[in-house]
Every structure is written in structure tokens, then in C-alpha cells.
Amino acid sequence: MNLVIDIGNTFIKLAVFQKDEIVSRAVFEDEKLMEKIQEILKTHKIEHGIISSVKTIPADELAFLRKNINLIILDHTLSFPFLNLYETPETLGKDRLALAAAAVKLFPNKNILIIDAGTCITYDFLENNKYHGGAISPGIEMRFKAMHNFTAKLPLIKTTDENETELTGKTTRQNMKIGVLKGVPLEIDGFIDLYKQDYKDLTVILTGGDSELLSKSLKNSIFAPENFLLKGLNTILEFNKI
Numbered sequence: 001m002n003l004v005i006d007i008g009n010t011f012i013k014l015a016v017f018q019k020d021e022i023v024s025r026a027v028f029e030d031e032k033l034m035e036k037i038q039e040i041l042k043t044h045k046i047e048h049g050i051i052s053s054v055k056t057i058p059a060d061e062l063a064f065l066r067k068n069i070n071l072i073i074l075d076h077t078l079s080f081p082f083l084n085l086y087e088t089p090e091t092l093g094k095d096r097l098a099l100a101a102a103a104v105k106l107f108p109n110k111n112i113l114i115i116d117a118g119t120c121i122t123y124d125f126l127e128n129n130k131y132h133g134g135a136i137s138p139g140i141e142m143r144f145k146a147m148h149n150f151t152a153k154l155p156l157i158k159t160t161d162e163n164e165t166e167l168t169g170k171t172t173r174q175n176m177k178i179g180v181l182k183g184v185p186l187e188i189d190g191f192i193d194l195y196k197q198d199y200k201d202l203t204v205i206l207t208g209g210d211s212e213l214l215s216k217s218l219k220n221s222i223f224a225p226e227n228f229l230l231k232g233l234n235t236i237l238e239f240n241k242i
């Protein structure tokens, strides 16, 4: 069985794969990583693993993983089922490599825009199995936190607060919620429209912690496959197993 670990800026996602199927999955915060891995190693027969991180991985965690499984650390020097044309591949987010791998596995030889709404919102564009790059913008929670932190008077809004249906906000909180929760879908639809001007047959994938919240507000139709990034990591692991 394979263990795949995705360390994002907000959450760690972890899954155990038997061939292409997820048999166990967990989402948690940073400090629980070792505990969760020990639990998984006790309950599953893990032989291979892959870890993708947008942060530096602590040395003791790496040493522990390496001692227990055949571990691959995701970076741009591995083999991928797509051609990477990013001009600075060494600075490209590892999560974005995993998303691109998942996309070509699901939709080979297509024009694909992957939107990952997590801590940041990333846009990744693939044309016929060639990865070009895309865009990075602040995520929903980051926008709320930034407005609170960088102003004197704006309150902190939580994503879980009740949504607004109006276009015109009449209180400070309404204005902020509308600015972010209507603004982000407008941004996403705007990017999709711009890509569609050049690529009529564009496949759009939406994933990440805020994808459910956002999918209802988009005018463009999108795919929202489950555990998309984790499946991409498993694809890369299978591609690079020795």
C-alpha cells in the first residue's frame, strides 16, 4: 500500500492507497503529523510513500518516515506524466506538480485549467500534457485576515459566517463578505473566460478547501473531483517507484 502526504499551508492531507483506491484518509493540522503517521503505520501495511510539502519538512519527521517506508520526496527532478515548461521549475509549488499529474491522468491530451482554492488560489494551465504555469492570488481566508490585519477598523470575518445574497452591502461586515465571497467567484469566472477565448475546448477543474463554497457561485461549469491532489501524488509515486 502507498501512503501519500500533502502538506499545505493550512492543512495536512494524508491518504492510504491500495492501487488506485483510497482506503483511508485524514485531514489535520501541522502538529499532529507524527502521531497520524504512527497510527497509519500500525494499521496498514505501507511499503511506499510520497510527501509533498509547500513548507520545509522537519528533519525528524523525514528521518522517521525514511526509516519506515520507501519514501519519495516530491520535487521537480522526479519523472512526471507531463512536460514541465515553468521557467523556474525549482520554485514551483510541489502541490501544483501534484495537481498537474492528477489532471493529465484524468484528462490526457486536453487543455486543462486547474483552480485550487486553498490558502492561496492557484491557477494551473496544461495544454496537451504540457504544463505552462498560471497564476497565484490570495485565498478566501487570507483575504479576510489581510483586511483585518492591514487596517485599523475592519473586523475579522470568518468564512463560516452567514453569506450575503445582496450585491450592495449596507454594513461593514456585509461589504467585506460581499467583497470577498462575490469577488473571488468573479475572479475565477474571469480567468476561465479569458482562457476560453484562446482554448474553446477547455476542461476546468476546481479543488481545494474552499472549492465547495465556491462551486455554487460560479457561472462556468467545472469538474470538482474528490481527493484530486492526493490522487495526483499517488500517480507521481507510481511513476517514480524503484
Ligand SMILES: Nc1ncnc2c1ncn2[C@@H]1O[C@H](COP(=O)(O)OP(=O)(O)O)[C@@H](O)[C@H]1O
Pocket (backbone or CB within 6 Å): 007, 008, 009, 010, 011, 012, 117, 118, 119, 120, 139, 140, 141, 142, 159, 207, 208, 209, 210
Ligand atoms: N475548518 C476550516 N478551518 C480553516 N480553514 C478552512 C476550514 N474549512 C475551509 N477552510 C478554507 O480552506 C482553506 C485551506 O484549504 P486547503 O486546500 O486545505 O489549503 P492548503 O492546501 O493551502 O493547506 C483555508 O484557507 C480556508 O479558506
Ligand SMILES: CC(C)(COP(=O)(O)O)[C@@H](O)C(=O)NCCC(=O)O
Pocket (backbone or CB within 6 Å): 008, 009, 010, 054, 091, 092, 093, 094, 095, 096, 116, 118, 119, 120, 121, 122, 136
Ligand atoms: C502558491 C502556493 C503558496 C499555494 O499553496 P497552498 O495554497 O496550496 O497552501 C504554493 O504552491 C507555493 O508555495 N508555490 C511556490 C511558488 C510557485 O508555485 O511558483
Ligand SMILES: [K+]
Pocket (backbone or CB within 6 Å): 116, 117, 118, 119, 120, 121, 122, 208
Ligand atoms: K492552492
